[in-house]
Amino acid sequence: MAVTLPPLLWVGVFLLTPYLLMFCYSFWSVTPAQTIVHAWNLDNYRELLQVRVYWQTLLRSMWIAARVTLFSLLLGYPLAYFVSFYAGRKKDLLYQLVIIPLWVSYLVRAYAWKTILGSDGVLNTLLQYVHLTRHPLEFLLYSPFAVVLTLTHIYTPFTFLPVYAALEHIPRNLVEASHDLGATPAQTFWKVIFPLSIPGVLAGATFAFVLSLGDFLAPLLLGGPSGIMISNIVVSLFGAAYNWPLGAAISLCMLVLVVSLLFFSERLEKKWSFS
Amino acid sequence: MGSITTSLSVAADGKAEVARTLLSLRNVAKHFGKNIVLRDISLEIAEGEFLTILGESGSGKTTLLRIVAVFESASSGEVWMGKERLDQQPPYRRRVNTVFQHYALFPHLTVEQNVGYGLRVAKQPEAEITERVEEALAKVKMTAHAKAKPSRISGGQQQRVALARALVNRPRLLLLDEPLSALDANLRRQMQVELKSLQREVGIAFVFVTHDQEEAMVMSDRIALLRSGELEQVATPREIYSRPATAYAAQFIGHTNLLRGEIGGGMARCSSLSWPVTQPDGPALFSLRPENVRVVSAGSPAPPGSVRVAGTVLHQAFHGATELIRVDCGGLVLVARTPALSGSRTKVELEFSAADPVPVRESPERI
DSSP, X not given: OTTTHHHHHHHIIIIIHHHHXXXXXXXXXXXXXXXXXXOOOSHHHHHHHXXXXXXXXXXXXXXXXXXXXHHHHHXXXXXXXXXXXXXXXXXXXXXXXXXXXXXXXXXXXXXXXXXXXXXXXXXXXXXXXXXXXXXOOGGGSSSHHHHHHHHHHHHHHHHHHHHHHHHHTSOHHHHHHHHHTTOOHHHHIIIIIHHHHHHHHHHHHHHHHHHHHTOOHHIIIIITGGGOOHHHHHHHHHTTTOOHHHHHHHHHHHHHHHHHHHHHHHHHHHHTOOO | OOOOXXXXXXXXXXXXXXXXXXXXXXXXEEEETTEEEEEEEEEEEETTOEEEEEOOTTSSHHHHHXXXXXXXXXXXXXXXXXXXXXXXXXGGGSSEEEEOTTOOOOTTXXXXXXXXXXXHHTTOOHHHHHHHHXXXXXXXXXXXXXXSOGGGSOHHHHHHHHHHHHHTTOOSEEEEESTTTTSOHHHHHHHHHHHHHHHHHHOOEEEEEESOHHHHHHHOSEEEEXXXXXXXXXXXXXXXXXXXXXXXXXXHSSOOEEEEEEEETTEEEETTEEEEOOSOSEEEEEEEOGGGOEEEOTTSOOOTTEEEEEEEEEEEEEOSSEEEEXXXXXXXXXXXXXXXXXXXXXXXXXXXXXXXXXXXBOOOOOO
16 A cells, blocks of 8 residues: 555646546636636537537648558558568667657757748758749648648657567568468568557557647647647637636547547557467 | 479499489588588488488578578578479479478467468469368368467467468478477377378478487488588488497487497407407497397306406496496496396396497597
8 A cells, every 4th residue: 555655646646636627627617807717517518519610620630640640650661661671780770760860859850841841941942943843832831731741750750669569579480481381472461460560550550640639839830820730729728818618628528539549549459469 | 293203313332223302402501601500411302201300409400491491592502392493482482381390370360261371372262272271170180279369279289280281282392390399298299190190191291300319210211310510311210220320320319339449350349348340440439229238147158249248337227117227347338228127236247249339430520
């Protein structure tokens, strides 16, 4: 009991209490004079459903997160496969090279894309220099495209890591057994390697989706008006708008969404893991 | 089945013999950097033969198997199956299948799907796959577990599934890499018998790798004894046991007494012993099996052609029906396997026939 008390206390003070407070706030309301009234009601949730911008932004955020997930898997999986199966002695070096960007500040990486994609940026300058375009391309920056690109760059290592771990766990004699039984390299990949790496793919996809769904810095810096995501709305509701109850209601919806996603992906991962 | 290849090989003594050779290794060598694993291996495997590659760990036996399986390429030399260079084909193109040391069953597929894997990747009609998988599972008595995942069945059962998975493809050659090493002693003996009778039944050539000399003796038609990457002797179990070519072969397969002596004038001399031989003069080494050394009662008449020696018993180990007795015969220690004696002795007289010590070559240290 004495041993379990400190961690329980920690969880209670720093996790459960904030969640509980947020839960309570989401059922309170705010007066036009900007004071929070502790009167229980469902107005915030009603507003959430009725005001288009909220659920549209939520849907757009999910769409952005889904694209980020897809692209970071498309980038991360082949990379993990190559490093795990074909890198040989360079394996550790390549692994470290994938990890290193994680040590660089998020802000720096986001700003880097800003300098690349901006109208005076590296990419536009280059395109004009080689006379592919006459004017800077405007859609590159301050658009959902920029957000998806930046988030994909940032979260690809997060999909790479679990996929790599799953691939490393595949006994190599299974690959030999498959070749031995007459399977071509492509058949071996689709019938043995890929099915056995599914838990890693699911874990990586969950990371990429959940982390990019809740992101607010990339849309803030690179999204422009059309690239706003749900977290930006939450931020402004808690900040400038001073509508903590509505912000709490949106946060709670996202929490439910994310937790159920985690739950299902874990169930699926279990279903696909064999040992 | 493909056509049976008949090749004419000329034996060392010039006599031509007709053998149906399935696979031939020609001067195969393998080195990893400076580390030489195999040197100059030439070996022929006949159709339907059970050949065991026997050797200690590090002798190169698994590497040799992996070269035949084309998981590894030889540094030099060739592997032929009939008129085809096996070592220049990708593994998925040849009619050789492997049973792996730890079975290597696909964990995400059922027993049935594991067995059907080879047929399915070869795009056989689904009806034929079902039929052949059923047949293969019945052959290894695993029909009841067809729908189970490999993690749900025991080691011995996994072993059977691995066998079925390989045999269902009707290979011309089956490679087995220490397939019994993960099983406990009793199951292992049972599987040795099952495996041997299965091999007779299907008539496919087996190349079996093991470090266990007893296993090799029980199962093989021929044993290829490998030592530090070189073939020490290739012969039938009986031949290799009764006529070991080298000191190493004599010691590795069964127990033996190694007698180091000198031949001069038609007589071999070792310590106080001497017996007539036909070999030319010079230093010589003999292998004398303990069961060829008898304990006799002192003073009884010695039969002609026998060698007698008296000695002090150093150690007597009771093994049930027989016992092993170590005797110091004036500086030379002889081990005899005799029917169990009535009690412990201190002095005994030993006898062996002059024909029993087999001349063997020295086995020089190799690095």
